[in-house]
Amino acid sequence: MFNRHKKFLTTLLLLFSIFLFWRAPTTTHAAVKASKLPNRQGILIDLGRHPLTEKSVKSVIQAARDQKLNYVVLHLSDNEHLSFQSTYLGNKAGKKVLSKAALKRLVTFAKKKHIQLVPDVDAPSHTGAILHQLKKKRPKTYKQVKMDSHTLDYTKKQSITVVQKIYGELDTIFKKQSSRDFIIGADEVPGNPEAYKSLTTFINQLNRFQNKRGFTTTIWNDSILKSELPRIDKNIVINYWSQAGNRSDKKTLTNRRTHRVSVKNLVNAKRRVVNANSYATYYQLKHIGNKTNDNYFINYLRNHYKPTMFNEITSKNKNSHRIMQPKVKTRGTLVSLWGHNSSHISTKAIVKFIHRIKIPK
Template sequence: MLDTARRFYSEREIKKFIDMLAASGGQFLHLHFSDHENYALESALLGQTVETAKRSRSGVYTNPKTGKPFLSRRQMRTIIRYAAAKNIEIVPEVGSPNHMNGIFTLLTHKHGKDYVRALKSKMADDEIDITRPESVAFVKALIDETAETFNRSKHFHIGGDEFGYSAESNHEFIDYANTLAAHLAAKGLKTRMWNDGLINSTVGKLNRDIEITYWSYDGNPADKQAAQTRRAMRASLPELTAKGFSVLNYNSYYLYLVPNGKRDFAHDAGFSAQDIEKRWHLGVWDGENRSNATADTGRIIGAALAVWGENTGKMKNETIRRNTAAPLKAMMRKANAASAATP
């Protein structure tokens, strides 16, 4: 998984990541191009087009209203064709209900504050109102536009992480996820989503065709009481597989790389690769905790190394890519070993 919302990568640079992924035996590249910081893809719906953008000599488009770079639809389709030739699927992520500020910023420029305010949740300024038909219709329209660009993809990630809910209101999110999944299924696309909103009291009503990208049991809060409360409420990875869900392991300790411009990333990435080799396997899902690893990995259909961009600062993209190779190779070897051992 490559975070292109917080850290922009050009067409040429993403192709290099695809080369590295193909060489390691990987099968998909999950592009996280939508977040609070930016929506890094051309979108007529959001008013971000090449016709109104500034284009650098290297071919990078920048939105003059936000100052943020983005990939054109043509560039993205070129990337998709390049990946397909190497048997790599590009999986787009348009995240909601939270991580919407990049989208809200573009909509404000296009339609004004009142339009955006009407779409937003009354409980959280950075979330969309999943109970309002007009808000849901907007998300569907954005999914439609994105799916048209990612016309060779088989999966579509709808987000679902780090948003506000309670046990009493969580059924609203389940309904929302099911609605988007049905919308995507009508297009021949299988839905993926993060595990944050899946709690034991309501998860039984979630569409079993949705694939879960499981990153954290509790969201890794600093507050220990918050972590305990979430663990008591949320479904664990083994509980999800026992209920018939297919899950991908995105373990936020072993499989998250967060390059830091103030640290030696080569050292950190090297440690990560060694740690994956020594201590992680496909059944290790709960952060650094290995005591509750699941031996039944039959419904763990894959894993992903996530490369996040919020702390990269002035690092070079080449430095990030080059040092990602060893952890990726280690993860792929361990994941493939588990898959080969599963009857």
């Protein structure tokens, strides 16, 4: 009798161990195809601050195709505006809010043009519009997940649930592509090094959720601490825009150089990097039409920028957009067109500007 019970308990423990093994989180996701973005040239259009109609987005996609770009990032929300319809958030489609049907048509249109469409819904920061909608539709949840007016509380499990609900809806729309990427943001996140441990957990949970749904995820570099880099899932792609995060005072730059990852850190850790240099590849839509500004950006990108030229902090703690990192093996570049205060800029002007863009490979 004793031996029979012992054998039963041993078998039960073995089965439980196997269950835990398969449930354990892993940083390798063989079912997900490696992202091609680190070796491609793309353009980001900011619909969170400069909403566009379906027809206008098609014009942007066509312009990207004309310039032989490989992908278009749709920055679908920010603090100012939610530009896509969500069942969970309860907002309605309209001229400035793309319906699910419209997004599906855009995916189909892009595929015909051999352009990958990449959804970009930042979290936990840049979520002001999401929080605004939660407050109206799900006030109880809003109180649980709000850190401040622009940030989800990344230390709360409920925040993960909220983001997964939103991403899940978009995944269904954008999955019908041969390459599937999703930018989850993680940039400009408030908090101290201790809190950033929770940020790493937040990022990894979203990454693994998206991996299971067939997507590779991308985050921006500026909220990655050197101490946290080993914990961040290795299959996440890094959009590198700035180590300084657009800060200028020497004390802050000294601190950021000490604690925030550099391109060299990422290279040594064998991370895949897309160059999104905040000087050479960032442009504000509101400047389009200013001949001096337009020409400077276009000519600098065409004649001076290189995919191995990054925006980092120098050894003298100064911000520089011309630090060369020749050991970076990937050659991907993302040009970002941000939409602050740009409502006066027409789609025609944006398309004309894109037709002037040439990204060195």
